[in-house]
Amino acid sequence: MKSKMLNSVILMGRLVADPELRTTQNGISVTTFRIAVNRSYTRAGEERQADFIDIVAWRQSAEFVCRYFQKGSLIIVQGSLQSRQYEDKNGNKRTAYEVVADRVSFGGPKSDNAAAKREEDVFPKEDAPSFTNATADDFQETVSDEDLPF
Numbered sequence: 001m002k003s004k005m006l007n008s009v010i011l012m013g014r015l016v017a018d019p020e021l022r023t024t025q026n027g028i029s030v031t032t033f034r035i036a037v038n039r040s041y042t043r044a045g046e047e048r049q050a051d052f053i054d055i056v057a058w059r060q061s062a063e064f065v066c067r068y069f070q071k072g073s074l075i076i077v078q079g080s081l082q083s084r085q086y087e088d089k090n091g092n093k094r095t096a097y098e099v100v101a102d103r104v105s106f107g108g109p110k111s112d113n114a115a116a117k118r119e120e121d122v123f124p125k126e127d128a129p130s131f132t133n134a135t136a137d138d139f140q141e142t143v144s145d146e147d148l149p150f
Helices: 060-069 114-122
Strands: 009-015 029-038 050-058 074-087 093-106
Touching: 009 050, 029 060, 029 074, 060 093
Parallel strands: 050 093
Antiparallel strands: 009 029, 009 074, 029 050, 074 093
C-alpha cells in the first residue's frame, strides 16, 4: 500500500519589505517576499523571537500581493514548503527553503493595509445614503412566481 504525503503550510505574519512584481520571459507574474512570523513562546525575561520565511507567489496571487500589501502588512499565506539547490558566488552548494503560496489573504481588515488607505485617498468613499427615516411608502413589494433556488 502506497502512503500519501502531506505538504501544507499556513502562516500569518507581517511583510518585511514592500513586494515587487516581476514578470518571467513567458509573461507570468511572480513576486518573492519575506514575512516575519512570531514564535508562539517566549522565555522569561526575553523578547519574543520571530522567524523570517521566504514566500513565492505566482500569477494572480502575485498581482494581489503587490497591489494590496506593503511593508508591515499582516498577511495569511497558505501553500507548500519547497526546497531548491543553488550554487553561491563562491561556488558553495546551498539549499533554499521557501513557501510557494497557493492562497494569500488579508490578516486583518483590508482597511488596515496602507495600500488600501492610499487607494481610499485617491478614490474617497462617498457616504452611503441613510434609510433611518424611511417609511413604508419608500419601499415597493415585488411579486414573483419563480421558484426559490433553495
